[in-house]
Amino acid sequence: MDIKEIREILKLLERFEILDFSLQEGDTRIRVKRGGPGEGAIESPARGIASREIPPVAHAPAEPAGKTSEPEGSLVVGEKQFLVTSPIVGTFYRSPSPESPPFVEVGSQVSKGSVLCIVEAMKIMNEIECEVGGRIAGILVDNAQSVEYGQPLFIIDLI
Numbered sequence: 001m002d003i004k005e006i007r008e009i010l011k012l013l014e015r016f017e018i019l020d021f022s023l024q025e026g027d028t029r030i031r032v033k034r035g036g037p038g039e040g041a042i043e044s045p046a047r048g049i050a051s052r053e054i055p056p057v058a059h060a061p062a063e064p065a066g067k068t069s070e071p072e073g074s075l076v077v078g079e080k081q082f083l084v085t086s087p088i089v090g091t092f093y094r095s096p097s098p099e100s101p102p103f104v105e106v107g108s109q110v111s112k113g114s115v116l117c118i119v120e121a122m123k124i125m126n127e128i129e130c131e132v133g134g135r136i137a138g139i140l141v142d143n144a145q146s147v148e149y150g151q152p153l154f155i156i157d158l159i
Helices: 003-015
Strands: 020-025 028-033 041-044 048-051 074-076 081-085 090-093 115-121 124-129 134-139 152-158
Touching: 003 020, 003 028, 115 152
Parallel strands: none
Antiparallel strands: 020 028, 028 041, 041 048, 074 081, 081 152, 090 115, 115 124, 134 152
């Protein structure tokens, strides 16, 4: 990984206000954590730590009073439904390859840890796993469509 790739990653993190990010490529590991002054660093254990101040970004609003803790990447849609959202910016794929069947269809039963889709970001295929058990009630994105951070992908009826 060269400095140009690292700069591109930093630009994307700032553009989409991502506060915590880590990436490992071979023996090189990069971790960027953004927050208040003095809280940002780029880490590469194989080559030591290179500190870099990263300007603070606006934080997401605090959870409303009375809201219960939910699986990360999901939002309550109804009393017994969850909305799975994209954890990253990239391209949404329903199957591991063009010739393969989709991971899930509407009506498919899923359990915690089941792979729902792949979101490709910077030529890295990221499997998006289900964080709750249930049944797929809706697929909200078309295959090979670009998705944004936080964009709804699936509606899951809880079992």
